[in-house]
Amino acid sequence: MPNRTNPIEENQTLEEIRYRELFRVTEKFHSSMDINIVLAEIIQTLKRVFPTYDYFLLLSNDHDASEDLPIKNLEYNSENVSAIASYVNAAVELEESEYPVMYAPLKGKQGVYGVLQVKSHLTFPLENSQIDFIRLLANTAGNALENAKLYQQSQKLVEDLRLIDEVSQKLNSTSSLSKTMNYLHNQIKKSFHASAIGFIILGGEEPRVLEGSSNYFEGEDGKKLIQAVLERIENNNDSLFMGEIKQMPVCVQSKYGSLMAVPMIHSNAVNGIAIVLGDKPYSFSFEKFKLLQSLIQRSSLAVANLMLREKLEKMVITDQLTQLYARNYLNDMIEKSMQTDRGGTFILIDLDDFKEINDTYGHQTGDLVLIQVANLIKGCLRPTDIGARWGGEELAVYLPGVPIDKGASIAERLLNHVSQQTRPAVTMSCGVSNWDSRQPDEVTQLFSRADAALYEAKNAGKNQVAVKEI
Structure with a gap:
């Protein structure tokens, strides 16, 4: 008679396989600070342990994960009540239906970064051992995701500080306003992937568009946008951050999708404004918005000084009565x-x-x-x-x-x-x-x-x- 495996021995073997996989993936998580590698390992581990199940990673909108992974956006207005409950309560949720579904939060020490959805193709409920394994995997992955995000944030912070320092040094070392504004334009375009950038100076009869601005701001549509932005900031001098430009003139909405506007303040007065436009909605993250604020704040003094220097130089070479050259x-x-x-x-x-x-x-x-x-x-x-x-x-x-x-x-x-x-x-x-x-x-x-x-x-x-x- 053929040997038959004892059910208990078979269960122990499955347990050993699961925990061996859990140990392996934990080591993998600890050796990587790449979010995509962490997410991919979650899916690969589940495929090895539960090859017939379906899996999805439900993540918030701020992720930059690979499109090759089974990822869905986690929307707060979603009809998937169990997924939202798992995310908000940081607890496992089981959905009893014809085919059981489990939601496990990807939880770290500082927060929840998403939800792991596992759907069985069998009609009977998930076993406790399966639930425990998925919960442990999700918890381990949550901590790994948190570490990877913190690492990426620290690296990004270092890059942002380096950018601000580099721009500040460059602005303070040049004596040409046009070169300064063109340099600032190029840095913003490279760092923010902006579609249009405008530097507008106030104080005259009409706003003055500085050299280094995109051509868009010289046209009629650009002038309408400048006026609309100025009307919004004139009362409180606050910056504007619009993921969607639905409240801007129609001519702007048809061409661009998102907007950031930061006042250029010197001596407690608004001397100008920097406007950055993205071609699609939500082109800029809130972190990018805060970076732009810091960049413009650091640049405002240098720009004001260069404008004063330009004015003094012009006075030297200009006839004061006719405004022709001397x-x-x-x-x-x-x-x-x-x-x-x-x-x-x-x-x-x-x-x-x-x-x-x-x-x-x-x-x-x-x-x-x-x-x-x-x-x-x-x-x-x-x-x-x-x-x-x-x-x-x-x-x-x-x-x-x-x-x-x-x-x-x-x-x-x-x-x-x-x-x-x-x-x-x-x-x-x-x-x-x-x-x-x-x-x-x-x-x-x-x-x-x-x-x-x-x-x-x-x-x-x-x-x-x-x-x-x-």
């Missing part, structure tokens, strides 16, 4: 252009009979006319062109890389704008000259030729353009 700055820029460009055109401008404006209307009106002319000049120039106050009622324009025929056309256009759009009306005369890298030349000679051309325009009846080519 003559010294114009001279320096032309000298640099002569070293790097192939050519350029210089326009020397003199307002005709300006003394009569002052005598008739007063010097205050004369100043207003100068400001009008300066604004018309600025409206006709490219960002690379330079408009300057030469002295008194004389102004100047330098057009790098522009040939003299085109420069003369620009002078004619300026002439027409000034005669048609100033109040009280004033005319001007222009002397135009140029330089060419193929011929030796100096800044003083360029000025001398333009001055001679201006003299010709004056003698020819004023309100006209005269050209003296090199």
